[in-house]
Amino acid sequence: MENETIYILAIESSCDDTSAAVLCNKKKLSNVVATQKIHEEYGGVVPELASRAHQQNIVPVVHQALSKANIDKKQLSAIAFTRGPGLMGSLLVGTSFAKSLAMGLNIPLIEVNHMQAHILAHFIEEDGMNAPSFPFLALTISGGHTQIVLVRDYFDMEILGETLDDAVGEAFDKSAKILGLPYPGGPLIDKYAQLGNPKAFSFTRPRVEGLNFSFSGLKTGILYFLQRETKKDAAFIDKNRNDICASIQHTIVEIMIDKLKKAVTQTGVKRVAIGGGVSANSGIRKALEEARESYGWSTHIPKFEYCTDNAAMIGIVGYLKYQEARFTSHEITAMARYVIGA
Structure with missing residues (x-):
C-alpha cells in the first residue's frame, strides 16, 4: 500500500x-x-x-x-x-x-x-519540516490544551502531564484581556514582548507536582500586580506594556521548559517536538532552540502554517x-x- x-x-x-x-x-x-x-x-x-x-x-x-x-x-x-x-x-x-x-x-x-x-x-513531507524519530516527547500547547505526551509510535501515545485548569493559550489571552488588549491577545503579547525586558517584573510561578501544569494562579497574580500598580499610577500599563508582556511571556515559557526538563529526566527521551497554536509563539520557539544547545535535545518546531x-x-x-x-x-x-x- x-x-x-x-x-x-x-x-x-x-x-x-x-x-x-x-x-x-x-x-x-x-x-x-x-x-x-x-x-x-x-x-x-x-x-x-x-x-x-x-x-x-x-x-x-x-x-x-x-x-x-x-x-x-x-x-x-x-x-x-x-x-x-x-x-x-x-x-x-x-x-x-x-x-x-x-x-x-x-x-x-x-x-x-x-x-x-x-x-x-x-x-508532513515538506522542505523545512524535520520529523522526529520515535520515541519523542510532544508539548501540545493551545487555547484549550497544554499536555506533555510520550510518543512511542504514530498511534501509541501516553499523556504524562496536562493542565489542571487554564490551558497556556488561555493564560496568554486572559493576561492580554487584563492588559486591555483585543482578542485574540496571545499573539499581541508575543509582539510586545519582543520589544521589552523579560526580567523587568517577577511573577509567582504555581507549584504543581509532577508534569502537570497550572496557569490560573499566575493569571490571578498578574491581575493583582496590575491592580496594585495602576492604583499608584493610572498610566502604568501604557508606560510599561512591552516590559509587562515580555515578563509574562518569559514566566510562561520558563514554566513549560522546566516541565519539559523534568519529562526528559524521567523518560530519558531527549527528542522534543511542539505543536498547537501557541507553538507559533516566538518565546517558546527560541527557548526550544536554546535547549538544543544547552541540554543537547533534538528539537522539532513546526512551520507556522501547521x-x-x-x-x-x-x-x-x-x-x-x-x-x-x-x-x-x-x-x-x-x-x-x-x-x-x-
Whole structure:
C-alpha cells in the first residue's frame, strides 16, 4: 500500500477555523483555512456563531482545496475529519459533511483526534519540516490544551502531564484581556514582548507536582500586580506594556521548559517536538532552540502554517491511518472531549 498514490481530503472544524486540505501520500497539495473574524468583537469564540459560520464556509473551502490541489473529488481515496476534541456544534458540521461526502463517493471515512494531529503534523513531507524519530516527547500547547505526551509510535501515545485548569493559550489571552488588549491577545503579547525586558517584573510561578501544569494562579497574580500598580499610577500599563508582556511571556515559557526538563529526566527521551497554536509563539520557539544547545535535545518546531488549526495535520493522520486500514463507521458521532490514547 505504501507505493500507492493515495489522495486524502481532510476537514478540520474543531473551533472557529474551517479548513480543508488535500494530501497526496505525505505531501500537502493544498491547505485552505477560512478564519472567522466575528468573534473578535465578543472577546472570545461564541460556539453558536462558530457553528453557523462553519456551515457557510465548509462547501467553498472544500471546493477551493480540491481546486488548488488540481484533483477531482472522484480521485479521492478517503476523507479524514476531526472527530474531537472541540466545540460540539463546530465538530458536528465537519463530521456530518465528511460522512455525507464519503458516503456519496463510496470511499472510506477516517476519524482523527485533533490533538494527535497537532503532534503528527511533523510528519508532513515538506522542505523545512524535520520529523522526529520515535520515541519523542510532544508539548501540545493551545487555547484549550497544554499536555506533555510520550510518543512511542504514530498511534501509541501516553499523556504524562496536562493542565489542571487554564490551558497556556488561555493564560496568554486572559493576561492580554487584563492588559486591555483585543482578542485574540496571545499573539499581541508575543509582539510586545519582543520589544521589552523579560526580567523587568517577577511573577509567582504555581507549584504543581509532577508534569502537570497550572496557569490560573499566575493569571490571578498578574491581575493583582496590575491592580496594585495602576492604583499608584493610572498610566502604568501604557508606560510599561512591552516590559509587562515580555515578563509574562518569559514566566510562561520558563514554566513549560522546566516541565519539559523534568519529562526528559524521567523518560530519558531527549527528542522534543511542539505543536498547537501557541507553538507559533516566538518565546517558546527560541527557548526550544536554546535547549538544543544547552541540554543537547533534538528539537522539532513546526512551520507556522501547521501550528494553528489546519486540515493538513488532519490529512497526515488520515494517510497514516489509511496505511493500516483504520477506517471509521458511518455510525460515528463527534466528541467534544476526546482524549489521546482513548
